[in-house]
Amino acid sequence: MxxxxxxxxxxxxxxxxxEVSPQEIINAIFKRIHEVDDKVKAFxxxxxxxxxxxxxxxxxxxxxxGLMAGMPFALKDLICTRGLRTTCASRMLENFIPTYDxxxxxxxxxxxxxxxxKLNMDEFAxxxxxxLSAFFPTHNPWDLNRVPGGxxxxxxxxxxxxEVPVALGSDTAGSIRQxxxxxxxxxxxxxxxxVSRWGVAAYASSMDQVGVIARNVEDCALVLNTIAGKxxxxxxxxxxxxxxxxxxxxxxxxxxxxxxxxxxxxQPALDPGIKDLVEEALRKYEDMGAxxxxxxxxxxxxxxxxxxxxxxxxxxxxxxCYDGVRFGLRDLEAxxxxxxxxxxxxxxxxxxxxxxxxxxxYVLSSGQYEAYYLKAMKVRRLIKNDFDNVFAHIDLIITPTxxxxxxxLGEKNNDFLTSCKNEVFTVSANLAGLPAISIPCGFSDxxxxxxxxxxxxxNEGKVLQAAYAFQQNTPYHQYKLQIGGEQK
Amino acid sequence: xxxxxxxIEDIALLAxxxxxxxxxxxxxxxxxxxxxFTNRIKELDTEGVEPLTHVLPTxxxxxxxxxxxxxxxxxxxxxGPLVEDGQYKVPKIM
Numbered sequence: 085m086x087x088x089x090x091x092x093x094x095x096x097x098x099x100x101x102x103e104v105s106p107q108e109i110i111n112a113i114f115k116r117i118h119e120v121d122d123k124v125k126a127f128x129x130x131x132x133x134x135x136x137x138x139x140x141x142x143x144x145x146x147x148x149x150g151l152m153a154g155m156p157f158a159l160k161d162l163i164c165t166r167g168l169r170t171t172c173a174s175r176m177l178e179n180f181i182p183t184y185d186x187x188x189x190x191x192x193x194x195x196x197x198x199x200x201x202k203l204n205m206d207e208f209a210x211x212x213x214x215x216l217s218a219f220f221p222t223h224n225p226w227d228l229n230r231v232p233g234g235x236x237x238x239x240x241x242x243x244x245x246x247e248v249p250v251a252l253g254s255d256t257a258g259s260i261r262q263x264x265x266x267x268x269x270x271x272x273x274x275x276x277x278x279v280s281r282w283g284v285a286a287y288a289s290s291m292d293q294v295g296v297i298a299r300n301v302e303d304c305a306l307v308l309n310t311i312a313g314k315x316x317x318x319x320x321x322x323x324x325x326x327x328x329x330x331x332x333x334x335x336x337x338x339x340x341x342x343x344x345x346x347x348x349x350x351q352p353a354l355d356p357g358i359k360d361l362v363e364e365a366l367r368k369y370e371d372m373g374a375x376x377x378x379x380x381x382x383x384x385x386x387x388x389x390x391x392x393x394x395x396x397x398x399x400x401x402x403x404x405c406y407d408g409v410r411f412g413l414r415d416l417e418a419x420x421x422x423x424x425x426x427x428x429x430x431x432x433x434x435x436x437x438x439x440x441x442x443x444x445x446y447v448l449s450s451g452q453y454e455a456y457y458l459k460a461m462k463v464r465r466l467i468k469n470d471f472d473n474v475f476a477h478i479d480l481i482i483t484p485t486x487x488x489x490x491x492x493l494g495e496k497n498n499d500f501l502t503s504c505k506n507e508v509f510t511v512s513a514n515l516a517g518l519p520a521i522s523i524p525c526g527f528s529d530x531x532x533x534x535x536x537x538x539x540x541x542x543n544e545g546k547v548l549q550a551a552y553a554f555q556q557n558t559p560y561h562q563y564k565l566q567i568g569g570e571q572k
Numbered sequence: 573x574x575x576x577x578x579x580i581e582d583i584a585l586l587a588x589x590x591x592x593x594x595x596x597x598x599x600x601x602x603x604x605x606x607x608x609f610t611n612r613i614k615e616l617d618t619e620g621v622e623p624l625t626h627v628l629p630t631x632x633x634x635x636x637x638x639x640x641x642x643x644x645x646x647x648x649x650x651x652g653p654l655v656e657d658g659q660y661k662v663p664k665i666m
Contacts, residue, residue, distance in 0.1 A: 183647040277628050290626055319633040320626075389610045400587060407588070409660050414653035421665050426590035438589055442580075442599060443606050445587040456610065461623035463613050468624055501605055517627030541627070 087112035088246050089564075092155050092303045095249065099145075099154055106139040106154035106198070113156045113200055117247045123568045125222050126232075126242035128161050129169050130201040138198045150196030151310050157192055158251040160239050161202040162209055162285040163294070165189050168199075172285050173217040174207045176412045176432030186283025187315045188252055188294050195310045200248050204238030207434045209254055209287045210399070211235050212262060212504045213496065216436050221493060224267060225567050226531055230490040233263030233506075239297045240267035245567055250298045250307050256288050257391050258485075258510025260295045261522035265485035265534025268524050268565070270551070271297045272304045275541045276517030277322035279308075280315030288398040289320075291391075291514040300561055301523065301552040305329035308544065324542055332545040335556040337372055342550070343379035343478040348509055353487040357528030362484045362535050365525045365554065369482070372553060379478060381470045386463050387512040388505065393447050393460035394515075399437075400444030406432060436500060468516040475540040480550050483509050485522040485534030509536060519544045523551045524560040532560075574604045 087095070087109055098104045114132055121127055135156070141147065142154045159165065162172045164182035166189075171177045185193065193199065206216040214222040214237030222237045224230040225245035232241040236253025240263035243251055253260040255273035264271025273295040281292055296307045308329045315321045344366060349359060370376050408414035408428030415427035433441070447456035474481065486506050496502050513520040518538050525535035535554075539547040555561055575583075580600045584591045591599065645658065654661040 180651055183643045183651070316635070320628065322628060383616075386613050386616065389612045392606060392610050393613070404588075408653060409662055410648075411651035412653070416654065418663060420663050422588075423590075424663055425588040426585075429588055430590040433589065438587075439599065439602055439606070441587050441589065442583045443603055446575075446579075446583050446603070447610075449583070449586065455614065458623055459613055459616075459618060460610075461625060462618035462621040463616055465621050465624035466616070466618070468627065500602065501609060515627075 088116035091249050091298070091300050092306055095155060099148070102145070106142040107136065109154060110135050110139040110156060110198060113248060117200070120245050120567050121247060123223060123228055124225050124241050124245045124247070125220055126203055126238040126245065126247060127158070127201045128171060128173065128204050128219060128238070131168055131199050135198050135200055142196060148196060150194065151306070152192055152195035152197030155197045156200045156248050157197045157307070158200045158203050158239065158242055158248045159189060160205050160236050160251065160253045162205065162254060163189055163252060164283040165199065165202065168202065170202065172208045173205045173219060174432065174434070174437070175218045176406050178413070180411050182283070184283060187280035187317055188311045189283065191311050197310070203236070203242055203251060206235035206237070206436070208285065208403070208437050209235040209256060209259055210436050210440055212258070212506055213491070214238060215493065215497070216434060218434055223493070224490045226268060226565050227490070228568050230492050230531070231266065233266035233490060235259040236297065237263045240264050240269055240271065243267070243269045243297050243299055244565065250296060250303050252294055252311070253297050254284060254292055254294050255514065256291045256395060257504070257514050258507035260297060261485050261510045261520060261534065261536060262507060264297055264522045266490035266532065268532025268563070269297055269299055270301055270304055270521065270523050270561070271295065272308065272521040273513065273519065274308060274312065274544050275322070275519045277320055278519070278542065278544065279311050280318040280321045282315055282317040286402040288395040289402060290398060291395065293514070301548055301555050302330065302333050304521070305333055305548050322542070327545055329545060329548055332549040333552045334549060335553045337369065337374050337550055337553045340374045340480065340550060341478040342366070342369055342374050342376045342480050342482050343474055344376065344482050345381045345384065346378050347381055347384050348483045351487055351508065353505065353508065354484060355488045355528060358484045358487065358489070358533050361526040361528065361533050362482065365535050366482060368554065368557060372557060377478065379474050379481065381474065381512065383463065383466045383470050384512050387467055387515055388508055390460045390463045390467065390515060391511045393456050394464065396440040396444030397448050397457050398444070400441045400448065403437065403441050439500070464515050467512055471512070471516045471518060479546055481538040483536045483538070485509060485536040489528050489531035489533060513538050517541055519547050521547050521551050523555060525554070525558070526560055575600050575607065
């Protein structure tokens with residue numbers, strides 16, 4: 085196996101045994117990126133010069149004390165990196181150079197990880213296909229004519245294409261798990277509050293969570309160990325002890341109670357091929373000693389409409405900071421402040437961002453607030469209650485991650501709402517703040533399929549345990565893709 | 573009931589987004605689709621349900637009022653689209 089194909093554990097073991105140097109790893113990663121990224125288009129910015137310097141500084145083994153020493157990683161381009169352009173894939177921030185690192189970036193840096201570059205996404209994380217990047221769409225490495233999903237599509241595509249072993253994304257309604265499913269990799273959204281959001285451009289603050297995309301569950305656990313925990317700079321980060329997540333990597337789930345929600349499996353939009361694979365996975369779990377039972381989440385059918393009110397409402401407030409004064413695009417011709425605001429935002433935002441900001445403004449406006457925003461918050465309570473009831477007697481919930489596999493680029497251009505209905509199974513975990521992972525569980529018509537495992541709040545360990553057990557008993561995460569006619 | 577062009581103009585002004593004439597029609601149609609989609613929640617009886625504002629228990633976070641390092645002024649200003657004499661410059665407001 086070539087270096088760029090290895091996960092963190094294998095790379096670390098080769099480093100520790102002196103078989104490779106950090107420079108060789110970084111060189112292999114950039115060689116791979118230069119070979120395939122003109123097809124995949126996962127990266128917006130590379131940090132090659134700095135990465136090579138950091139690798140050189142780690143050439144002596146005794147310098148490598150960090151949890152991520154010498155390990156390459158990449159970041160979705162809404163995570164601020166000091167001195168390195170951070171665009172949110174928007175014209176608004178095309179030339180924005182942050183003056184600080186996001187907490188998650190500095191934690192990875194402090195653990196001696198090596199930042200490779202910044203990844204493409206839907207503009208300001210609003211979208212589900214990466215086609216809404218203001219710069220260019222990312223392509224799904226399994227089939228370059230298809231979308232990688234989104235909004236962390238660049239992250240999932242880069243990891244799947246073996247351009248980088250791990251990446252951080254963000255997930256507000258499924259933006260880590262849905263692209264992970266489409267690209268056949270592992271995507272983990274931790275509990276709300278588990279990981280600091282400081283320095284991460286906000287979309288919907290009560291749902292946004294930073295998480296990990298990797299090619300296997302153990303790499304997810306290692307990165308989560310590095311980034312999780314209370315951050316004084318993020319008042320919503322939880323002051324709850326962080327366990328060693330790698331201690332949950334045991335392929336044993338005997339006696340674990342798994343529930344499958346009948347409403348999800350009865351979804352008319354659910355592709356029969358995906359349904360079969362997840363049902364087969366449930367049988368596999370039973371064979372492994374888990375107790376599998378049907379459960380009900382009766383209010384889950386309202387999750388998407390609720391998200392389409394609360395998400396835009398919060399976005400309309402968060403996006404107010406892009407006013408053309410302190411950073412970002414500005415209409416320099418405007419001769420009064422109101423025109424400066426309105427023109428700068430008209431020029432800087434794409435249509436989806438404008439739609440969500442305007443819709444959010446509407447649902448918060450007097451006369452509409454009670455009917456939409458307040459009502460949605462009440463239904464959000466009912467959705468969370470569903471989960472509380474279920475977790476009183478089961479350990480984990482198993483669902484398909486998405487109702488379909490990756491769709492074709494351009495296929496849903498004229499239907500902005502339909503593409504996001506692919507978040508129908510993932511959005512509830514954000515509304516309820518729960519940890520949820522998507523792992524590969526097979527292929528339907530040659531395209532990867534993801535299975536979602538949802539845990540109760542702050543039970544990331546159990547989610548990882550069930551994911552790891554499945555991974556160790558199935559071959560799906562080992563299938564190698566070939567990019568656009570690439571030789572094996 | 574659907575959103576009118578007048579309502580779209582009002583919302584766009586509140587949201588500080590300038591719309592071209594042809595965009596008003598387009599966004600009115602699209603936001604009406606979103607409105608239709610979200611109207612579903614109105615069928616639910618939520619009498620007596622406490623709104624969920626935050627999934628975690630919320631409390632005020634206090635810290636001591638100590639002086640600590642912050643980003644250097646010049647660096648912060650370097651992202652400003654228009655800067656003069658160490659300050660952001662905007663069109664006249666009065």
